[in-house]
Amino acid sequence: MRKAPRALHLFAAVAGAITIYAWVIRYLLGTGPAPETLAFEQSAWIFWLYTLATFGALLLGPAAIIAAVDEKRPHHLFNLMCLISAWFGVGVGRAIGPDGYGGASMLFYWWGLAFVWTFLIAGSYLFARQTRYLAMRDWTVYGYALSWLPAMTIISFPVWQAISDMSVDEAMITSVTMPFAGSFVLAHWCIIELLD
Amino acid sequence: MVSSSPVSLAKNTGGVEVLVIRLLQGLFAALCVFYAVLAFDYFISFAAGRDGLWMRVFSIFVSEDYTHGPGSVHVDQNLAYSNGLRFMLMHTTMGAICMAIGPFQFIAAFRQRYRALHRNMGKVYLLAVGLSMFAGLAYLSITPFDKVYSGAPFAIGLVGLHLLVLYTGYKAYQTIRQRKITKHQQWMAMNYGLLLSTPVLRLLWIAFGIGFPHLNQAEANLAITTFLIPVSVMVGIVWLAAQRPRAAR
Numbered sequence: 001m002r003k004a005p006r007a008l009h010l011f012a013a014v015a016g017a018i019t020i021y022a023w024v025i026r027y028l029l030g031t032g033p034a035p036e037t038l039a040f041e042q043s044a045w046i047f048w049l050y051t052l053a054t055f056g057a058l059l060l061g062p063a064a065i066i067a068a069v070d071e072k073r074p075h076h077l078f079n080l081m082c083l084i085s086a087w088f089g090v091g092v093g094r095a096i097g098p099d100g101y102g103g104a105s106m107l108f109y110w111w112g113l114a115f116v117w118t119f120l121i122a123g124s125y126l127f128a129r130q131t132r133y134l135a136m137r138d139w140t141v142y143g144y145a146l147s148w149l150p151a152m153t154i155i156s157f158p159v160w161q162a163i164s165d166m167s168v169d170e171a172m173i174t175s176v177t178m179p180f181a182g183s184f185v186l187a188h189w190c191i192i193e194l195l196d
Numbered sequence: 197m198v199s200s201s202p203v204s205l206a207k208n209t210g211g212v213e214v215l216v217i218r219l220l221q222g223l224f225a226a227l228c229v230f231y232a233v234l235a236f237d238y239f240i241s242f243a244a245g246r247d248g249l250w251m252r253v254f255s256i257f258v259s260e261d262y263t264h265g266p267g268s269v270h271v272d273q274n275l276a277y278s279n280g281l282r283f284m285l286m287h288t289t290m291g292a293i294c295m296a297i298g299p300f301q302f303i304a305a306f307r308q309r310y311r312a313l314h315r316n317m318g319k320v321y322l323l324a325v326g327l328s329m330f331a332g333l334a335y336l337s338i339t340p341f342d343k344v345y346s347g348a349p350f351a352i353g354l355v356g357l358h359l360l361v362l363y364t365g366y367k368a369y370q371t372i373r374q375r376k377i378t379k380h381q382q383w384m385a386m387n388y389g390l391l392l393s394t395p396v397l398r399l400l401w402i403a404f405g406i407g408f409p410h411l412n413q414a415e416a417n418l419a420i421t422t423f424l425i426p427v428s429v430m431v432g433i434v435w436l437a438a439q440r441p442r443a444a445r
Contacts, residue, residue, distance in 0.1 A: 072443070104411075104415070104419065105415070105418045105419040105421070105422055106422070107419075108419035108420070108422055108423065109419075109422035109423055111423075112422060112423025112426070112427065113423065116423065116426050116427065116430065119430065123434075123437065127437060127440075130442060131442045131443040132437065132440045132441070132442050132443075133443055134440040134441070135436075135437035135440040138433070138436070138437065138440070139433075139437065142433065164348065166348045166349070170347060170348050170349050173349040173418065173421065173422060174348065174349045174352050174353070176422055177349060177352075177353050177421055177422050177425075178352065178353070178356055180422070180423065180425070180426050181353070181356060181357070181360070181425035181426060181429075182356070184425070184426050184429050184433075185360055185364070185386065185390075185429075188382070188386050188429075188433070191382070192379055192382045192383065196378070196379070196382075
């Protein structure tokens with residue numbers, strides 16, 4: 001079996017580290033009166049499970065794509081990590097509530113992400129069953145692209161604040177909206193230009 | 197090239213599945229054409245100072261208060277739309293042409309039977325999509341982002357959407373010029389999926405108006421923005437997945 005490119009694992013490790021750093025330093029130990037701080041303290045296990053599952057999905061993603069290409073099978077552990085991340089993300093959204101960054105709109109983001117991610121994973125199993133292995137591979141790639149969202153959001157959130165005069169809520173909504181859409185198109189580009 | 201003719205479909209899939217796929221294609225095409233009529237009419241009616249078909253449909257499903265009250269597009273965007281009317285007219289009429297043409301371009305039987313027509317419709321589609329997106333960007337360039345509906349997050353999302361539509365349209369054109377049929381289909385699926393965000397947004401406005409009456413339309417619009425494009429693009433990638441051949445058992 002082929003090995004995943006080291007660079008992808010390195011990027012995944014950096015992205016995961018940034019995500020964990022952001023949760024721990026910014027929200028747990030941070031001095032600001034962010035509503036998320038309180039939410040984190042009250043529902044820490046949800047945040048941790050979400051973060052670790054996302055990290056796991058990031059690390060396992062390349063192996064899942066290789067499994068889809070070489071062994072023509074879905075990667076169960078990767079898919080489980082994605083599902084945990086997706087639905088515990090909804091838990092994160094509910095724990096933070098409408099007073100967190102981004103306001104009430106953020107809960108719809110978490111629900112939207114969970115449904116799209118679950119749909120992709122369910123699709124990859126369906127296509128494996130139907131022996132549509134290329135479709136299964138494609139949907140694994142789309143699923144992997146979504147595991148990058150938390151890291152991209154955390155990185156782009158301060159950038160949007162710095163380069164525009166948006167409010168904190170607007171910056172948060174923009175920093176989830178753009179990577180969510182962009183990750184799909186980027187995954188599509190990778191499928192067409194690199195994998196096909 | 198990935199085979200998607202009715203014959204290969206029939207070989208690869210069961211007869212019932214083919215029938216269901218055809219029915220879904222027909223329903224999808226009818227809905228797209230219906231939406232194209234609504235979109236074509238919207239700014240023509242707006243310019244004439246009357247409610248268009250869309251506003252009437254929207255009011256029937258939700259309520260007059262919701263569609264014409266505080267926070268509605270109708271009230272919030274009246275001034276901005278009036279200022280950018282020439283661009284919005286171009287944007288929606290050209291977009292409506294794309295919306296009406298698109299579904300037929302994706303039907304394999306239509307492509308194979310009327311190849312010359314498929315090519316000509318494709319040219320019209322790409323020209324219309326380019327004009328529509330440039331007009332949309334021109335509108336966004338003359339409208340301050342905080343005056344765009346739901347503010348800067350939606351405006352930035354729209355800019356991103358317009359640029360992605362232009363990029364995927366360019367890639368579709370480039371690949372067909374290079375005779376790379378499969379890649380052309382893949383880029384077109386993404387392009388049309390992105391365009392579908394417009395009717396999907398309207399459908400979700402209706403759904404949110406019914407399901408979350410405590411949110412006004414502007415708040416619902418912002419909530420929908422967070423997941424709109426991926427949900428719309430799913431239509432394109434579902435179509436693509438259906439085109440992928442099965443492996444021999």
